[in-house]
Amino acid sequence: MARTTVNAQTTIADTVRVVGIGVHSGQEVTLTLQPADPDTGIVFVRTEAVQGRDVEIPALWSHVSATDLCTMVGDPKHASVATIEHLMAALRGLGVDNVLIEIDGSEVPVMDGSSDAFIEAIDQVGLVTQSARRRWIKVLKPVRVELGSGWAELRPHDGQRYEVTIDFPDKVIGRQSIGIDLSPRVFREQVARARTFGFVKDLEKLLPMGLCRGSSLENSVAIKDDRVLNPEGLRWADEFVRHKLLDAIGDLALSGAPLLGLYRSYRGGHRMNHLTLKALLSDPTAWTLVDAPLRAAAPAAELGLGLVAPAWAAEVA
Numbered sequence: 001m002a003r004t005t006v007n008a009q010t011t012i013a014d015t016v017r018v019v020g021i022g023v024h025s026g027q028e029v030t031l032t033l034q035p036a037d038p039d040t041g042i043v044f045v046r047t048e049a050v051q052g053r054d055v056e057i058p059a060l061w062s063h064v065s066a067t068d069l070c071t072m073v074g075d076p077k078h079a080s081v082a083t084i085e086h087l088m089a090a091l092r093g094l095g096v097d098n099v100l101i102e103i104d105g106s107e108v109p110v111m112d113g114s115s116d117a118f119i120e121a122i123d124q125v126g127l128v129t130q131s132a133r134r135r136w137i138k139v140l141k142p143v144r145v146e147l148g149s150g151w152a153e154l155r156p157h158d159g160q161r162y163e164v165t166i167d168f169p170d171k172v173i174g175r176q177s178i179g180i181d182l183s184p185r186v187f188r189e190q191v192a193r194a195r196t197f198g199f200v201k202d203l204e205k206l207l208p209m210g211l212c213r214g215s216s217l218e219n220s221v222a223i224k225d226d227r228v229l230n231p232e233g234l235r236w237a238d239e240f241v242r243h244k245l246l247d248a249i250g251d252l253a254l255s256g257a258p259l260l261g262l263y264r265s266y267r268g269g270h271r272m273n274h275l276t277l278k279a280l281l282s283d284p285t286a287w288t289l290v291d292a293p294l295r296a297a298a299p300a301a302e303l304g305l306g307l308v309a310p311a312w313a314a315e316v317a
């Protein structure tokens with residue numbers, strides 16, 4: 001495998017397709033991931049969305065238009081893309097900086113409710129490094145958001161650390177915590193396969209609202225009367241908190257560049273993830289862009305993100 005440098009930008013090596021149904025619409029959608037030039041970032045392209053024309057929607061926090069049940073970017077009256085978080089988590093988890101995502105519907109397919117199918121798709125073509133340096137958003141001072149009984153914060157830290165705690169009254173979930181230093185390997189092994197979950201009692205309320213129409217035991221862990229209904233059971237005993245971590249990684253990937261910092265949340269969710277990122281990035285004194293020094297690194301599978309603290313004697317851009 002080719003050796004590479006840890007702070008070069010990456011894109012996918014070739015075009016790859018993913019087909020599936022939207023969890024809310026229940027409709028079939030085709031995603032086409034395409035390589036993109038350096039500094040493009042992650043951009044959705046809603047094909048033929050308005051009067052037969054394509055509409056580009058950057059996957060950025062400033063384009064977030066809804067955080068109920070899922071994260072949506074773009075203008076829902078014009079052209080938008082919903083349920084982007086599991087795909088965004090796969091891209092951030094593997095360290096993909098630049099990609100165009102053509103989509104022929106308004107919702108990213110749910111697949112099995114995790115990031116697994118997106119990882120598989122990206123692995124079919126692999127990643128290539130590009131000539132431009134990757135830049136990082138370095139957290140300079142803590143920001144914190146509180147919402148009801150939950151809170152979330154971003155703090156300065158030499159690495160990409162995530163610490164997530166959930167606390168449900170239901171016995172089947174209860175209180176669960178997880179902490180990771182994000183790298184492609186950790187994401188693949190500890191996070192990517194954790195599925196979304198829901199309570200049957202909530203589903204009964206959401207279905208008449210036109211939501212969760214595509215929801216099934218094929219794409220979510222369903223809980224009823226303190227029991228997991230899926231015959232195959234859980235992928236980990238704490239799959240629930242791992243999925244909340246996956247969501248946080250995906251939502252925070254809307255920063256536009258990887259984050260150097262510690263993200264912590266207690267009883268968080270899409271809204272809190274978004275508000276915390278917004279609190280950071282709308283305060284210019286709370287962050288700065290940095291380059292890492294060029295150095296030889298691990299093979300492509302460990303590209304970019306499994307960085308150790310001493311590497312962050314980074315020059316301020």
Ligand SMILES: [Zn+2]
Binds near residue numbers: 085247
């Ligand atoms: Zn999720």
